[in-house]
Amino acid sequence: MTEQVASGIPYRDTFWNIPMWARVFVYVGGTAAIAVFAWGCWQRVALWREGTPERRTDRIPERIVLVLTQALGQARIVSQAYAGVMHAIVFWGFLALFIGTVLATLDYDITVPLLHVKLLKGTFYLLYELVLDMFGLFFVVGLGMACWRRFVTRPARVDPTPRFAYAPLILFVINATGFVMEACRLAVVKPAWAAWSPVGYALGQAMRGVGMGEGVLRALHLSVWVFHAAIAFVFIALIPQSYFMHLVTTPLNIFFSKLRPRGELAKIENIEEAENLGVSKFEEFSWKRRLDFDACVECGRCQDACPAYISGSALNPKRIIVKLKRYMLDGDTRPIHGEVIQADELWACTTCMACVQECPAYIDIVDTIVDLRRFLALSEGALPSTAPLALQNIQRAGNPWGLAPAERLKWAEGLDVPVLEEGKRVEYLYWVGCSASYDRRNQNIARSVVKILKKAGVSFAVMAEERCHGEVARRLGEEYLYQTVTTENVENIKKYSFDKVITHCPHCFNTIKNEYPQLGGNYEVVHHTVFIDRLLADEKIKLPRGFDQRKLTYHDPCYIGRYNDVYEEPRRVLSVLNTNDVTEMRRNRNKRTSPSSSPRASSRRAVDPAYREIITRRLELPLHQGPDKRARPEKAVRFP
Numbered sequence: 001m002t003e004q005v006a007s008g009i010p011y012r013d014t015f016w017n018i019p020m021w022a023r024v025f026v027y028v029g030g031t032a033a034i035a036v037f038a039w040g041c042w043q044r045v046a047l048w049r050e051g052t053p054e055r056r057t058d059r060i061p062e063r064i065v066l067v068l069t070q071a072l073g074q075a076r077i078v079s080q081a082y083a084g085v086m087h088a089i090v091f092w093g094f095l096a097l098f099i100g101t102v103l104a105t106l107d108y109d110i111t112v113p114l115l116h117v118k119l120l121k122g123t124f125y126l127l128y129e130l131v132l133d134m135f136g137l138f139f140v141v142g143l144g145m146a147c148w149r150r151f152v153t154r155p156a157r158v159d160p161t162p163r164f165a166y167a168p169l170i171l172f173v174i175n176a177t178g179f180v181m182e183a184c185r186l187a188v189v190k191p192a193w194a195a196w197s198p199v200g201y202a203l204g205q206a207m208r209g210v211g212m213g214e215g216v217l218r219a220l221h222l223s224v225w226v227f228h229a230a231i232a233f234v235f236i237a238l239i240p241q242s243y244f245m246h247l248v249t250t251p252l253n254i255f256f257s258k259l260r261p262r263g264e265l266a267k268i269e270n271i272e273e274a275e276n277l278g279v280s281k282f283e284e285f286s287w288k289r290r291l292d293f294d295a296c297v298e299c300g301r302c303q304d305a306c307p308a309y310i311s312g313s314a315l316n317p318k319r320i321i322v323k324l325k326r327y328m329l330d331g332d333t334r335p336i337h338g339e340v341i342q343a344d345e346l347w348a349c350t351t352c353m354a355c356v357q358e359c360p361a362y363i364d365i366v367d368t369i370v371d372l373r374r375f376l377a378l379s380e381g382a383l384p385s386t387a388p389l390a391l392q393n394i395q396r397a398g399n400p401w402g403l404a405p406a407e408r409l410k411w412a413e414g415l416d417v418p419v420l421e422e423g424k425r426v427e428y429l430y431w432v433g434c435s436a437s438y439d440r441r442n443q444n445i446a447r448s449v450v451k452i453l454k455k456a457g458v459s460f461a462v463m464a465e466e467r468c469h470g471e472v473a474r475r476l477g478e479e480y481l482y483q484t485v486t487t488e489n490v491e492n493i494k495k496y497s498f499d500k501v502i503t504h505c506p507h508c509f510n511t512i513k514n515e516y517p518q519l520g521g522n523y524e525v526v527h528h529t530v531f532i533d534r535l536l537a538d539e540k541i542k543l544p545r546g547f548d549q550r551k552l553t554y555h556d557p558c559y560i561g562r563y564n565d566v567y568e569e570p571r572r573v574l575s576v577l578n579t580n581d582v583t584e585m586r587r588n589r590n591k592r593t594s595p596s597s598s599p600r601a602s603s604r605r606a607v608d609p610a611y612r613e614i615i616t617r618r619l620e621l622p623l624h625q626g627p628d629k630r631a632r633p634e635k636a637v638r639f640p
């Protein structure tokens with residue numbers, strides 16, 4: 001170092017002021033810490049591997065991009081202002097310091113002795129020092145923000161327990177001791193480039209200012225250096241046993257996340273002979289679900305987004321995942337159903353996917369809930385009170401309300417709606433769905449869609465044999481009924497000749513598009529709002545400007561929004577309808593909270609007080625979240 005200081009070349013002297021015994025300590029301690037870390041990680045991997053098989057190794061390039069954007073880039077995390085920025089600062093600070101340590105090790109132990117190349121010198125070294133100092137500073141700010149949030153402002157979704165206190169504390173100590181070591185070194189060596197480490201330089205000047213001489217600074221440097229190394233080794237060794245394990249599990253879980261359509265539930269293969277119908281005990285969860293549970297960072301973002309939780313039902317998605325995580329890590333052996341997870345929690349889920357959308361660890365919360373429901377529905381027959389009737393109705397009458405199948409096409413009377421005929425090809429099958437076939441308000445929308453299709457000269461027809469597409473049964477866990485209904489529907493559809501399907505309702509859209517392929521129904525499916533948007537863009541239909549002067553807002557249905565990323569097309573159609581007064585709610589697109597997509601909606605709305613509470617909240621949202629807080633909706637039309 002002295003030589004380099006004299007020559008004026010900036011240069012990192014890795015073991016300045018460090019005697020041989022301390023160097024030996026750092027190599028022995030570092031090796032031991034890494035070995036303990038690796039052993040701990042292996043034990044966790046072994047725990048995951050006890051789960052049932054599941055294939056998650058396809059589409060590797062996409063998985064790598066996800067890790068880069070979501071784990072390293074923190075894209076989903078920063079979508080929340082305070083918590084997101086806080087976590088991103090801490091994470092990027094940690095990452096920068098980790099990379100800095102790896103570079104220093106590479107430099108000293110590999111490139112210099114083996115290749116005779118010094119990496120950390122000259123301009124690169126100056127930038128290295130500056131960047132590490134700045135990130136170290138951000139890191140401290142981020143840790144302060146984390147403590148402030150968890151222990152002072154205490155939002156309901158985070159636990160202010162000591163378990164989480166030591167995490168920022170240990171990181172703070174490692175970082176602060178790093179600055180003290182740097183300050184002592186710079187204060188003694190006084191290199192010309194000291195100001196490139198602004199924090200260490202300022203601290204070193206302060207040390208000099210209070211009269212610390214070289215002997216004191218050297219002694220302080222050595223003692224802090226040893227302490228810093230020791231606490232860093234403890235930190236590394238403890239990662240697998242601590243909250244910090246999410247440094248490993250979260251990126252891994254993101255890498256192995258579900259790349260199939262979000263709205264596609266796994267099929268129970270060979271259901272007639274399958275041994276496991278859903279998940280009855282913990283051993284039946286796949287390795288990926290076990291990794292899911294382990295990856296939960298207990299941030300509570302799912303809880304905040306969950307309409308069932310907000311409305312005071314028994315369900316809290318965070319609690320479900322955390323209970324399963326503890327169950328796995330503690331080696332619990334109690335029955336899951338009834339002891340660990342109550343049926344009420346499972347049935348309260350609307351499958352709106354808000355939790356999955358928010359989860360920074362990419363945990364498949366809804367798929368887990370449905371797997372647990374499948375056991376209750378298929379093996380125990382323990383459905384919630386209103387569900388059996390709806391399911392019987394689907395089986396018997398082809399709709400959840402048990403209304404006469406012969407009246408399914410009554411909505412079309414007087415419109416001269418074409419009906420599919422064998423041997424006669426049309427371009428589009430218009431799949432109307434139960435709600436638009438029987439519900440008066442929705443019938444009006446189906447009639448309007450037909451008028452639009454006719455006006456635009458679209459070749460289409462409806463199908464006389466149409467019946468419920470079965471999604472209600474599937475989301476309730478009644479996979480057997482779903483597969484029966486879907487197989488019948490696919491067989492009926494096969495008789496006819498058409499190119500694409502236009503669906504009326506978001507649920508039909510998701511199921512026919514994403515789930516029917518599992519049973520041989522492969523179609524190009526378009527939601528009617530998207531289709532109308534295309535007709536407008538192609539000028540097949542036109543509307544005069546200012547056609548509708550009412551103040552409008554759009555409430556995204558989960559099953560076309562969050563499930564299928566259809567956000568803009570319905571808005572474009574609305575903006576053509578009304579060029580002045582289309583407004584957005586504060587929570588819109590994938591952020592909006594609503595249970596409108598519940599598969600149980602049709603059977604629960606009228607009878608379940610908890611569900612009515614969710615619906616009430618949903619209708620309150622436009623009142624409280626709209627840009628115009630005085631606005632009151634004159635009408636709520638189930639537009640899509």
Ligand code: SF4
Pocket residue numbers: 302305306307308309315316317348349350351352353354355356365366
């Ligand atoms: S899907 Fe919706 S209702 Fe169900 S747990 Fe997630 S946020 Fe809650």
Ligand code: SF4
Pocket residue numbers: 295296297298299300301302303317318321355358359360361362363365
């Ligand atoms: S499941 Fe996801 S969103 Fe919910 S607490 Fe765990 S990590 Fe956070």
